[in-house]
Amino acid sequence: MNTRTLSTQIYQNILSGNADSRFDAISDPQERAFAKKLIFTALRKQTFLKKVIGRYSSKQLPPKLSIEQIALILGATEILYLHTPQYAVVSSYVDIAKKLGNKYAGGFVNAVLRKICQDADTIRQASNVPFFSKNFRRILQPDYTAKQIAAIEKYAALEPPLDLTIKSEPAHWAEILGGKLMPNNSVRLYSAGAVSQLSGYQEGAWWVQDFASSLAVTALGNIKGKNVLDLCAAPGGKTAQLINAGATVTAVDISAPRLQTLKENLARLKFKAKNIICSDAINYLQNNNENFDIIILDAPCSASGTLRRHPEIVHTKTPEDVVQSVKLQQQMLSATASHLKKGGILLYSVCSLSKNEGERQVANFIDANPEFKIVPITSAVLFNSNILPEIITPEGFIRCLPSILGTEGGMDGFFIAVLQKE
Ligand SMILES: C[S@@+](CC[C@H](N)C(=O)[O-])C[C@H]1O[C@@H](n2cnc3c(N)ncnc32)[C@H](O)[C@@H]1O
Incomplete structure (x- = not known):
């Protein structure tokens, strides 16, 4: 099974709360890295993309997405944010929708993705939000003002840095790792790559926290x-x-x-x-x-x-x-x-x-x-x-x-x- 098909299934598992199935099915490290980038970007953009897709189809996407709707979200993510050549994206996700979805799925995905390709620049210029679903907003509303929720939404939608708690000599490790020393002596890395490849991992100089x-x-x-x-x-x-x-x-x-x-x-x-x-x-x-x-x-x-x-x-x-x-x-x-x-x-x-x-x-x-x-x-x-x-x-x-x-x-x-x- 190819990486896009596997990514579509992994995405469905993640939305069903089955976090254990994450990415194990993709053995090639480069393909796994691509799937992670695709899936995490799509999860951060899903609420926004559902709105975009709603404008191009006769009905809004439901809270629980079907497999062809997930294929559509992933296809839109690749076109808009990962800059994959458009023709490759449309035909791949149409095939996935035909294979995994119902008999109308291929036509639906094809029609919407083509419209997204046409309007890609305009859609990209729109803001990142909303990131939160209605249900998630309902969790925050009793405790935070609209301004606080907007700030949380803005910053939580960004890919986070990697923080390490250092066993000893934090300033030394900040320098070796090229990270920023935080007020509690954690070291913050803004572009880390694979954790196990970082200096000090094997010798146990720090842990991720x-x-x-x-x-x-x-x-x-x-x-x-x-x-x-x-x-x-x-x-x-x-x-x-x-x-x-x-x-x-x-x-x-x-x-x-x-x-x-x-x-x-x-x-x-x-x-x-x-x-x-x-x-x-x-x-x-x-x-x-x-x-x-x-x-x-x-x-x-x-x-x-x-x-x-x-x-x-x-x-x-x-x-x-x-x-x-x-x-x-x-x-x-x-x-x-x-x-x-x-x-x-x-x-x-x-x-x-x-x-x-x-x-x-x-x-x-x-x-x-x-x-x-x-x-x-x-x-x-x-x-x-x-x-x-x-x-x-x-x-x-x-x-x-x-x-x-x-x-x-x-x-x-x-x-x-x-x-x-x-
Ligand atoms: C927030 S995580 C803990 C993180 C951990 N303290 C750390 O600093 O790395 C919560 C943990 O609670 C455990 N847990 C959930 N229900 C539990 C229960 N009834 N009894 C004991 N542990 C439980 C989970 O397995 C999970 O590892």
Whole structure:
């Protein structure tokens, strides 16, 4: 099967929430790189392209795309943004639509792609937005102003840089890798290529971790010698930070394949966790009597904050997904409460933009568990100086948005709270 046909099927799988099937079917590295470029560009342009296509056909494309509609989106993406010769694109996607779609599919794709070819320059000049689907916008509307949503949409639609957390000597590695040293000593690369080919990968000098995500462990301050339970730990970005900071770590995650990645990451970094346990977090807590100095709950969530690297999220997530995540997070948070020593610290984080999963989740937890109080996070703890004050909320939480540092590559949407058990 050729790369365009495989890409059409992969795209359908991604929209169905089947992320595991990503790109494994394409073995040739160049072809795989092309498929990734095509699919990620199309996911970032899909909402806009649906509007364009709607103008050329008698009816609007539905929220759930059929296979020939996906072929059309990919064909339009190649013509408009990847600059593939037009004749090759039209005939390829007409063939794919005929093969995979219904009997009218070839004619429909042919007619619309030819019109797009004619008007390509005008369409290209139109702005990037909308990136968000209606459902995704509904997730943000209760929590952010129209201006904030527009800024998030603008910067989240851009391809993100690659952030690395450095084991030691960040300035040295910034120079070797040609990257930018960030306020928390992450190194930001604007054009990276294959991660495993970068200097320092084999020797385990750094690991991939978004700037925003790396702030969670940094917010804990000095944790040398602390006994830490890292819940929902895989693939281990925070586990690595904890070990690097001198903590003793028990890492728990429900997913065996993701824990395998965590183990491989720790081995490459020459780090050792005290325990690595494959278990549901609540089951683990219910069947274990140990009390910890620190518990990290980097909870499963709607992942709406990771939309720069996972643009399919804007097409697949709905407010109902947030409701489901909130319930699970609430149960997990309650289960942690009895496993902290007196004076122990609970760090709660989510890569979600929804305040129901972040700010309100923590407020409700404190209402139900008054023995916990907020330890306000400060720029001084994070960066040793008063930079990026806009990521700290009045309550003393961290609230990162993709629009913050937008012109410098932005950051994931992320929420972090540090609580202490009195
Ligand atoms: C946001 S990711 C964690 C990222 C990780 N802490 C890091 O810094 O690399 C959430 C993790 O929660 C795990 N998870 C989901 N449901 C779980 C459950 N019921 N118990 C334990 N882990 C769970 C997932 O497998 C996933 O690895």
